[in-house]
Amino acid sequence: MESPNPPSPPAQDKRGLPLWVAPALCGLIVAIFYFVVQGFGNAGTHTPAAWLQSTWNSENDFEHGFMVPIIMVGLIAWQWKNLKNLAQGAKGMGIGMAAAILGMAFFVIAHRCGQPRLAIGGLPMILWGASLYLWGWPVSRVLFFPLFFLWIGIPVPQFQQATTHLQVLSTHMAQWGSSLFGIETIVRGTQIFSAHGTWEPLEINEGCGGIRSLMALIMISSVWAYLAKVSLWKKAILLLSAFPLAILGNMMRLTSIFVISEFGDPKFAANTWHDWSGLVIFYPISLFLLLLVHSALEQGLPWKRPRKRQVRRVVGESEPKASTVSVP
Template sequence: MESPPKQHATSPKESLSWPVVAIAGLIVAIFYFVVKGFGPGQKQSPLVWLESAWNAETRMEHGFMVPLVSVGLIAWQWKKLREVASRADWRGLPVAILGVFFFILAHRTGQPRIAIGGLPFILWGSAWYLWGWQVARLTLFPMFIFLMAIPLPQIQLATTKLQLLSTELAQVGCSWFGVDIEIRGVKLYSTNSNWEPLEIDEGCGGIRSLMALILISSVWAYLAKMALWKKALLCFSAIPLAILGNMLRLTSIFVIAEYGDPDFARNSWHDWSGLLIFYPISLILLLMTHSLLEGGMPKLRKLRTRKTVVVSQSPAN
């Protein structure tokens, strides 16, 4: 009796026509790269507007990193995506249509943020429709993290509040090291007149570093193997950790100005303290938060588990 032929998993090439995908991708590229109606004078396409919006004024100089991270996460699990790809799933079609509706609405109103916000819906819904739910599940985060590339419309208000908070926290940090300062608005004065007044400007408020750390913590939480509520807690911990890291960075500037060279503190150290103080401290604190949620350092926990298994399997004396 002959055995039935083996069922092979449906590959992406078998589940759809790649020319159709290429044509659909070309249409999306034309709408987002070529079709104008946004930005100054409504002379920019959505993605051209987005690239121009990644500037110091919006505190989004790191915006170009977001699509790179998105593509990198998809490439990282490309092999698994090919394995789980299945037949078309019509449930993804309404999601893609919703994204198209966002684009049409944005074009009618001249709102580029709405157009950019619709792009992940179009791409994710299309992936769901063409390759099935398992592909959609794996690409959900990599697709929608692209929304973090959109500059916030009320960023100036958040910048001002963070600027005032940073000023107060800098005074607290300086008191730990015996540096007496006086606050006048967003300027800090040495009570001993050891250095010229230093101002906590918009950049020093930490909004730029906060946005970058939120991106890092989001990807970190996505890659971490832990419960969903722990992932959310790890992601949102970036907000207090960024504030704390910026407080220590500002404190170091005033301490150096008080006990060292004020000119060096105001210029060279101010420019480099973000890389030398903020990011190392913030990333260490993020690692500590991860370890606290997981009950220990991930690597050490694996080593302890391996040693426990070896000891339990060893023969008794």
């Protein structure tokens, strides 16, 4: 006796293969080139993935890099059910192959010139182009931000040297913040001295200048803007707000160090509090300010979005007047 609802056969592509075969094969090829093929780094003995992992350190002010692949995978997993629904019956687009070939060209040039940044920069192009070729625009549109989010984790050469102005700005803002608490200081370049010699001079180096905090906040604000259910121009404001908010949050963090040095323990302020003030002061304040920006754009808290009122227009017809008919 046949069952009333026989199991449906697994979904197949045009060649009769299961749908998972093509992306699995592409993923295997990409993994070999990025995790096995060497020839990158100073000694030419690193794979692209190993080189990228070695650059996520405090010397490059890219310690946030370890969070980038985790966030990428998390965003894709968050959209996984939606991606599966969009992939069913989707038609691929041949132009996706052009994007994938461009990413491959980046890898070849990087291997020839010893520039691993180009190889990492081409990886999102390969993955996104493959998704466009296999499943078309609906799927690739959803994957665009999670895949190209990897670019945030690529360290830019000579980036620290370009942040000198940020160090000077942070130094003067910290001096201004300290004056609000009655602390008299003297600024010489990127060093701040106590006017009364209460504590040893403190120097605002590259990391303390805010570049490390700025890059981390850009990473957070970009994900925040991506998840926010607002229009595109509001997403752009949320992303760009990371720059002033990072400067303001870093000023408050530095000010707290000088306040503790003046009225408390200078050694504790210069060591323990300096290391922990980012988690205690910078991130809570910066995220709170980012929430305020989002709330201002939404005209209320994001999780309490005002419901749009639907106004119904009821058009009433007046009763027809009774016509008078004269009977001869």
